[in-house]
Amino acid sequence: MGSISLLFIIPFLPFFVPASATIIAPYYIREAFTVLIAALLILIYYRKTQTIIVRMNLAQVFMLVFVTILICQIPFLDSYINYSFEAIAVIIIGVLLSVIIFNLSVEAKDKLFKIISKAIILCCYIQICICILQLNNIGLSFSSKFYSFDLTNSAIVHFNLLTLSEERIGGGLNQANNLADLLAWGLLANVVNSINKNKWHLILAYFTMIIISIFISLTFSRIAVLFALFMIGYGVVIFRKEKCIGKQLLVHGITLSICILIAAKGYFNFAYANYNVNTNNHTSNNARIETSLNMLNNLAQGKSSNLSASDSQRTTLWKRGWHEFIEHPLYGNGWNYYSKYLFESNIQAKTKPLPQLALPMNAHNIFIQVLATTGILGFLCVVGFFCAALYSAWKQDVPKQVLIFGIICILLIHSQVEYPLFYVQFLYCLFILVGLSNNKAIYSLKNVKLFKLISILISTLAIWQIIIGINYFLILAQLKKPANYIANNPLHNIMIKYQMAANPFWSYYVDANFAEKLNFDKITPDNKKLFDLTYNASKNVEEFTPFPGFTIKLAYMEQLRGNTIRSQELINKVLNSYPDFRANLRDSISTIAKGNPAIQTSMLKQLDAKP
Numbered sequence: 072m073g074s075i076s077l078l079f080i081i082p083f084l085p086f087f088v089p090a091s092a093t094i095i096a097p098y099y100i101r102e103a104f105t106v107l108i109a110a111l112l113i114l115i116y117y118r119k120t121q122t123i124i125v126r127m128n129l130a131q132v133f134m135l136v137f138v139t140i141l142i143c144q145i146p147f148l149d150s151y152i153n154y155s156f157e158a159i160a161v162i163i164i165g166v167l168l169s170v171i172i173f174n175l176s177v178e179a180k181d182k183l184f185k186i187i188s189k190a191i192i193l194c195c196y197i198q199i200c201i202c203i204l205q206l207n208n209i210g211l212s213f214s215s216k217f218y219s220f221d222l223t224n225s226a227i228v229h230f231n232l233l234t235l236s237e238e239r240i241g242g243g244l245n246q247a248n249n250l251a252d253l254l255a256w257g258l259l260a261n262v263v264n265s266i267n268k269n270k271w272h273l274i275l276a277y278f279t280m281i282i283i284s285i286f287i288s289l290t291f292s293r294i295a296v297l298f299a300l301f302m303i304g305y306g307v308v309i310f311r312k313e314k315c316i317g318k319q320l321l322v323h324g325i326t327l328s329i330c331i332l333i334a335a336k337g338y339f340n341f342a343y344a345n346y347n348v349n350t351n352n353h354t355s356n357n358a359r360i361e362t363s364l365n366m367l368n369n370l371a372q373g374k375s376s377n378l379s380a381s382d383s384q385r386t387t388l389w390k391r392g393w394h395e396f397i398e399h400p401l402y403g404n405g406w407n408y409y410s411k412y413l414f415e416s417n418i419q420a421k422t423k424p425l426p427q428l429a430l431p432m433n434a435h436n437i438f439i440q441v442l443a444t445t446g447i448l449g450f451l452c453v454v455g456f457f458c459a460a461l462y463s464a465w466k467q468d469v470p471k472q473v474l475i476f477g478i479i480c481i482l483l484i485h486s487q488v489e490y491p492l493f494y495v496q497f498l499y500c501l502f503i504l505v506g507l508s509n510n511k512a513i514y515s516l517k518n519v520k521l522f523k524l525i526s527i528l529i530s531t532l533a534i535w536q537i538i539i540g541i542n543y544f545l546i547l548a549q550l551k552k553p554a555n556y557i558a559n560n561p562l563h564n565i566m567i568k569y570q571m572a573a574n575p576f577w578s579y580y581v582d583a584n585f586a587e588k589l590n591f592d593k594i595t596p597d598n599k600k601l602f603d604l605t606y607n608a609s610k611n612v613e614e615f616t617p618f619p620g621f622t623i624k625l626a627y628m629e630q631l632r633g634n635t636i637r638s639q640e641l642i643n644k645v646l647n648s649y650p651d652f653r654a655n656l657r658d659s660i661s662t663i664a665k666g667n668p669a670i671q672t673s674m675l676k677q678l679d680a681k682p
């Protein structure tokens with residue numbers, strides 16, 4: 072089962088998305104490959120292995136109970152239940168894989184552990200190489216053909232694998248904080264691999280420690296400060312039990328702290344090719360860390376300190392998530408329904424407006440997110456899962472404990488301000504670590520045939536769905552031409568796309584595709600059917616995910632339908648949600664309604680009419 076280590080490589084794979092051709096959806100190749108590989112491993116395992124009994128640990132039982140809660144939520148959901156279907160399927164497959172790993176022999180687990188620790192180090196170096204390319208503005212991209220609805224015009228879409236090179240390095244992940252998270256795994260794996268080594272291996276380990284710490288600091292990720300503090304604290308605690316491991320953790324944590332402080336002072340800014348040297352050696356990048364450190368210092372001294380826009384955004388999201396929980400305390404408002412209720416009048420009245428013009432789909436705190444979407448029942452399951460996972464990891468022998476306990480803690484720390492565990496590839500790594508623990512089982516399933524049948528059925532359905540899903544994604548993103556398209560007949564072609572909505576996994580994505588891409592200057596007999604289709608899709612999407620762009624687009628369509636009162640209500644809704652962004656909303660209206668000057672003028676007057 073050494074191939075399971077492939078799932079630890081996937082989070083490090085380059086992120087790519089075809090620029091403006093994509094639909095609004097969290098469906099990327101890495102997520103698909105993660106589930107696909109996990110499902111295939113489950114099928115291979117049960118074909119080659121004769122299992123008499125299936126054992127589960129406490130963390131796995133908690134997660135299965137959590138899935139049961141999600142299933143019980145479905146009858147109460149009122150729109151786009153595909154999100155719950157997707158979450159249920161993904162979590163079940165991850166837990167099944169975790170159970171398989173838990174039932175492996177101790178020798179097999181130890182072998183898998185060694186492979187994973189080495190794979191993490193290798194992948195960190197691959198990401199560092201990608202970062203070096205980014206820092207030197209060396210591009211890496213490939214192209215694909217983009218098929219328009221009418222098939223009369225096509226374009227070349229470029230996939231850029233090295234985004235974020237001008238501001239903060241993101242490696243191949245397109246997200247600086249996620250890169251810092253994964254590179255922190257590399258430091259933990261480096262601690263494990265440095266134990267009982269000869270002189271030259273130890274020199275290599277220290278070189279790895281320094282180079283990884285430098286590139287973590289070059290992400291200018293403030294969460295990395297907490298990673299460093301965790302490693303130092305963990306090293307102090309474990310030093311009494313294992314002096315060698317404790318010493319290595321302290322050295323790694325202190326080295327990372329020093330690199331972060333150097334970055335905060337701007338002495339690593341030269342690494343960026345577009346950096347302009349000035350007397351203060353100061354940029355917005357290192358200012359992020361320096362400002363946060365100053366803020367913590369002020370708070371420690373009892374002084375007031377203003378939050379940055381991103382920090383203020385997070386605190387507002389946390390408060391609104393808490394009020395969503397108060398509204399639905401028992402079972403929550405529905406998995407992934409956080410954004411739908413974010414601007415409810417009774418919730419909005421209790422918190423300040425969002426300081427950034429964005430609609431996050433997540434509360435940026437795993438516990439608040441779970442409280443809001445699954446209530447106290449789901450929250451208790453998730454807390455129980457983490458407590459059981461951490462306790463089990465702590466009971467492992469060193470150095471195995473360092474990697475398992477350390478990565479779980481890194482993910483948990485990161486999850487307090489963002490949502491790494493809502494990426495499938497991160498979540499499955501967590502499930503693998505939970506399965507690697509050699510703790511006692513609390514539940515044993517003797518009806519193995521039924522368990523195997525369910526596992527094989529779910530895995531087969533998942534593989535089939537992914538094959539269909541990737542094909543649909545390419546079509547929806549207009550990167551693949553369906554065989555039954557007709558040139559110069561966009562209505563026919565779009566109706567073919569809309570038929571994909573019959574698949575519950577794609578209903579929201581199809582509607583979002585239309586709401587984002589199709590624009591109308593006026594309603595005519597020729598386009599009325601398509602307009603009505605797009606209007607209904609836009610209305611459903613705006614209700615579920617009230618992005619400002621969707622709401623303004625719906626207000627414009629209401630104007631085309633002659634419903635100026637409803638248009639004014641929608642514009643007022645956006646202004647109530649984002650009162651500090653009137654100028655941005657004006658630009659959005661000007662862009663959306665540029666093909667109809669009369670309606671453009673009317674909507675701008677509606678915008679100005681709101682005090």
